[in-house]
Amino acid sequence: MNNLIDLEKKINSELGTKINKSLIKHNQIYVEIDNEDLIDVTLFLKTNKDLKFRQLIDITVVDYPEETQRFRVVYLFLSHEFNQRIILTYRINENEVISSLTSIFPSANWMEREVFDMYGVNFKDHPDLRRILTDYGFEGHPLRKDFPLTGHTEVRYNEDQKKVISEPVKLEQNYRNFDYESPWEGTKYIKELKENNDKKN
DSSP, rough: OOOOOHHHHHHHHHHHHGGGGEEEETTTTEEEEGGGGGGHHHHHHHHHHTTTTOEEEEEEEOOOTSSSSOEEEEEEEEETTTTTTEEEEEOTTOOOOOOOOOOTTHHHHHHHHHHHHHHEEEEEEETTTOOOSTTTTSOOOOTTTTTTTSSSSEEEEEETTTEEEEEEEOOOOOOOOOOOSSSSTOOOHHHHHHHHHHHHO
16 A cells, blocks of 8 residues: 555554554554554454555654653554555553564564563564663663763772673763863963953943
């Protein structure tokens, strides 16, 4: 199905109450569902002869720490045959466990592991749910908005011990004295030029 409007109508008519909201934007269809309907909706998108969304391009999460349903889970599918994209989303609470798509799209394996690693979202029935980008023993989930920019630990090579070590981050604020002789503020001639301009005005 090449026409986006017809495609949106088809999805809404076939899936009915499983669709909370749909819209066409940026030449793509955005569909909002409940997380309980993920498997049914995904199977329909993949197997329906008029849709054929047979490639899962990406899975990601958007973090809204101030909201009760903290995470918006986002799936991007592609239909090669009809050259169409669809974005499927739903909202979940911070500790909610969601369905894995690995039984439908094996490529979801590493994508879900990345979402788990970066945001802490858990997937039930995932064959190997463990961290994929951060190191062993890493604390926290770095793409959450409440994760400190510096992290909790620093990994570095210790020359004395001849090995890689992990230690708590120590941040010391070095206050600088910004005098006009400092390279941060420019050289002496700039100060003099500024003083001369101030006298003229």
